[in-house]
Amino acid sequence: VNLTSAPFFVVAPRCVLRTGGAMAEFDYDLLIIGGGSGGLAASKEAAKLGAKVAVCDFVTPTPKGATWGLGGTCVNVGCIPKKLMHQATLLGEAVEDAKEFGWSLPETKSHNWETMVNNIQDHIGSLNFAYRTDLRTNKVEYLNMRAVFVDKNTVELTNKKGEVSRKTAKFFMIATGGRPKYLGLENEKELCVTSDDLFSMQTPPGRTLVVGASYVALECAGFLAGLGYDTTVMMRSIPLRGFDQQCAEHICGYMQEHGCKFERGVIPAKIEKGEGGKIKVSWKPTQGEGEMQSDEYDTVLVAVGRTALTAECNVAAAGIECHPSSKKVIGTGNGVGGTEQTSVDNIFAIGDVLEGYPELTPVAIQAGILLSRRIFGGKTTAMDYVNIPTAVFTPLEYGSVGLAEEDAEKLVGAENLEVYHSAFKPLELTVPHRGDNAGYVKVIVEKASGKILGMHYLGWHAGEVIQGYAIGMKFGMTKDDLDNLVGIHPTSAEVFTTLKITKSSGADYKSAGC
Numbered sequence: 001v002n003l004t005s006a007p008f009f010v011v012a013p014r015c016v017l018r019t020g021g022a023m024a025e026f027d028y029d030l031l032i033i034g035g036g037s038g039g040l041a042a043s044k045e046a047a048k049l050g051a052k053v054a055v056c057d058f059v060t061p062t063p064k065g066a067t068w069g070l071g072g073t074c075v076n077v078g079c080i081p082k083k084l085m086h087q088a089t090l091l092g093e094a095v096e097d098a099k100e101f102g103w104s105l106p107e108t109k110s111h112n113w114e115t116m117v118n119n120i121q122d123h124i125g126s127l128n129f130a131y132r133t134d135l136r137t138n139k140v141e142y143l144n145m146r147a148v149f150v151d152k153n154t155v156e157l158t159n160k161k162g163e164v165s166r167k168t169a170k171f172f173m174i175a176t177g178g179r180p181k182y183l184g185l186e187n188e189k190e191l192c193v194t195s196d197d198l199f200s201m202q203t204p205p206g207r208t209l210v211v212g213a214s215y216v217a218l219e220c221a222g223f224l225a226g227l228g229y230d231t232t233v234m235m236r237s238i239p240l241r242g243f244d245q246q247c248a249e250h251i252c253g254y255m256q257e258h259g260c261k262f263e264r265g266v267i268p269a270k271i272e273k274g275e276g277g278k279i280k281v282s283w284k285p286t287q288g289e290g291e292m293q294s295d296e297y298d299t300v301l302v303a304v305g306r307t308a309l310t311a312e313c314n315v316a317a318a319g320i321e322c323h324p325s326s327k328k329v330i331g332t333g334n335g336v337g338g339t340e341q342t343s344v345d346n347i348f349a350i351g352d353v354l355e356g357y358p359e360l361t362p363v364a365i366q367a368g369i370l371l372s373r374r375i376f377g378g379k380t381t382a383m384d385y386v387n388i389p390t391a392v393f394t395p396l397e398y399g400s401v402g403l404a405e406e407d408a409e410k411l412v413g414a415e416n417l418e419v420y421h422s423a424f425k426p427l428e429l430t431v432p433h434r435g436d437n438a439g440y441v442k443v444i445v446e447k448a449s450g451k452i453l454g455m456h457y458l459g460w461h462a463g464e465v466i467q468g469y470a471i472g473m474k475f476g477m478t479k480d481d482l483d484n485l486v487g488i489h490p491t492s493a494e495v496f497t498t499l500k501i502t503k504s505s506g507a508d509y510k511s512a513g514c
Contacts, residue, residue: 028054030375031155031169033147033313036072038351038364039175040131044138045372054167055135056157058146060179060312063189066197069128070135070142073177073352074361076124081199082219084120086393089226097432111227113204121200143167149318152344171375174320174329174342174349175368176313178306178359183211188271191279192300195220205229206298209281211268213239215392217303218251222395225260232261232297234268236286240392244404247456250440254396266293271300308353319344328355336374338382340367348375358388389470391463396438399466401473402454408444411453418445420479420499424511426460427490437510441495442503443482450478455496465493 030046032039035057047053061067068076088111095109135142145157150166157165180194193201195216206229210221213235225231233255240248256262266283269292274280278296308328315322321330321343329349331339337348339357348371351364366383373379389401408417421442429435439459445452452473457465472481487494501509 026153026168026170028052028141028167028169030054030171030173030372031056031147031167032173032175033155034072034175034177034309034351034353035070035131035142036175036177036351036364037074037361038177038368039072039173040070040135041365042173042175042350042368042372043135043140045369046376047138047140049372049376051372051376053139054141054143054169056143056145056147056155058144058158060146062194062196064193064197066200068200069125070131070144071124071128075127075131077196077199079361080124080127081120082195082216082223083393084123085116085199085223085227086219088116089223089395092226097429097434100432113227114202117200117202146312148312148314149316149320152318152346155313170346172318172347173368173371174310174313174315174347174353175351175364176309177352177364178308180216180302181305181307182302183268183271183304185268185271187273188300188302191271191273192302194302198301201299205301207296208232208299208301209234209279209295209297210301210303212303212305213237213241214303214305215240215243215394217301218255218394219392220301220303221260222255222393225255225258226395230261231259232263234263234266234281234283236265236267240398242404243392243398244400244442244454244456245406246442247398247400247404247440247458250458251392251394251396251398254438255394258395260395270294306352306359310353318347320347320349323355326355329353330355331357337371338374339385340371340383357385358390360388360390363388384474387470387473389466389473391466393463396458397460397462399457399462400455401466401470402452403444404454404456405442405444408446408453412446416447417453418447418479419443419503420445420501421503422495422499422501422509422511424459424492424495426492428460439492439495441499443479443496443499445479450480452477452479452482457492457496459492461492468493469496 029051030053032043032055035055039055043053043055057070059067099105145159147155147157150156154168180196182188208224208229208231210217210233221231221233239252265286267286268281269284270282272280274296279300280296282292282294284292310322310327323330329342331354332341335341340348340350342349350367352359370381370383387402392398419442423437424439425435425437442456443452444454455469485497487497501507
């Protein structure tokens with residue numbers, strides 16, 4: 001079919017493309033590879049607009065044998081189980097707090113790992129079922145098969161039995177996300193686990209080493225320590241790369257005060273079987289010479305980042321250009337796809353697999369919905385990737401929107417910034433007598449315009465707090481706007497509305513009352 005010879009038109013129900021008298025039939029208008037949050041949202045939106053749509057989703061088991069159902073990383077081995085396990089630690093703290101509020105409770109408490117895991121997995125199973133039902137209701141065909149490109153309009157599908165078939169589509173959307181990286185050490189896949197394994201482990205993790213300082217690493221280390229397990233974080237350089245470093249270090253300090261240990265500036269050199277089923281890890285300094293050290297653990301969790309699943313679906317066969325290092329799809333910024341347009345005119349990419357954009361579930365969902373509307377609904381609205389709020393569910397939660405202080409300095413220069421900040425203690429923690437000035441907020445302001453470039457919140461309910469302020473950031477909120485906003489009392493969120501102390505003043509930013 002010669003697509004350069006206009007006119008051509010699409011008859012969606014039959015998936016027929018006509019051009020200059022020639023005809024090419026496709027099985028689908030749109031075939032989406034990846035059944036995560038973004039792929040599912042895009043598929044349903046396209047189907048509502050009259051397209052014939054299929055979603056291919058297949059989970060390759062981990063080296064430990066873990067696998068899961070429809071819904072992608074977030075639902076099965078990411079956001080959902082992670083936050084629920086974080087909630088388990090918060091409830092443990094609340095049990096102790098309750099005694100100070102007059103509740104009569106046992107002096108000691110215990111936690112059952114198996115009960116927590118089974119109940120969380122039951123919830124995830126109900127979500128998997130709901131997603132399958134939702135696809136059927138929206139007339140989206142679900143193909144539980146691995147999809148591999150043959151050319152720009154064809155994929156080869158392999159099911160669990162190894163049976164192979166082929167399907168064609170006019171458009172493709174790559175929404176495969178990624179899987180955890182490994183360190184490249186001998187024995188690690190046999191002896192270590194990743195976040196793909198942790199949330200369904202049937203036995204308690206025991207003494208745990210978490211390798212990495214990503215948000216996944218610190219979140220998992222946080223709830224493991226909070227549940228009472230001896231937990232150590234091993235990081236080669238800085239924590240939470242890409243986030244505000246003052247806030248990242250504040251989190252590490254809080255975690256350390258609450259029992260989590262840190263080995264900094266080192267990397268694992270060897271992983272081997274130890275005595276009595278233990279795992280022996282030997283490590284060395286990240287830079288320079290130094291003495292090799294070692295210790296033994298019950299569980300070693302590798303959380304050093306993720307790799308995009310582009311090679312697994314053979315995007316090269318379709319002519320799709322990927323980043324040489326990250327293996328993510330490079331968006332061209334052209335055509336109907338815009339940012340999500342690949343180097344091939346009929347193939348698009350959304351979510352974590354797209355190079356240079358936030359790896360966040362709501363980002364993939366929003367991008368997928370808007371892309372489907374542009375392809376099949378004649379709309380023009382593109383995804384806005386600026387000022388996207390996010391939260392990290394470490395023991396001291398972290399919510400942010402806009403620029404980190406380091407990035408703001410690079411953008412406009414440190415001399416052109418004013419940074420307002422304050423520590424605080426939530427009212428709820430005054431009676432239990434904990435958390436003195438553990439909370440922290442800062443607002444990064446461009447001096448000349450008064451425009452807020454970044455907002456950062458460390459404290460309780462961080463996601464809920466920063467979500468509300470994010471809309472102001474989308475509309476170009478200034479420090480005057482924030483000062484004119486009346487806060488809700490008594491809340492932690494109101495601290496943003498009363499910020500007077502600047503970093504440059506050197507004045508004490510610690511809170512002295514409610």
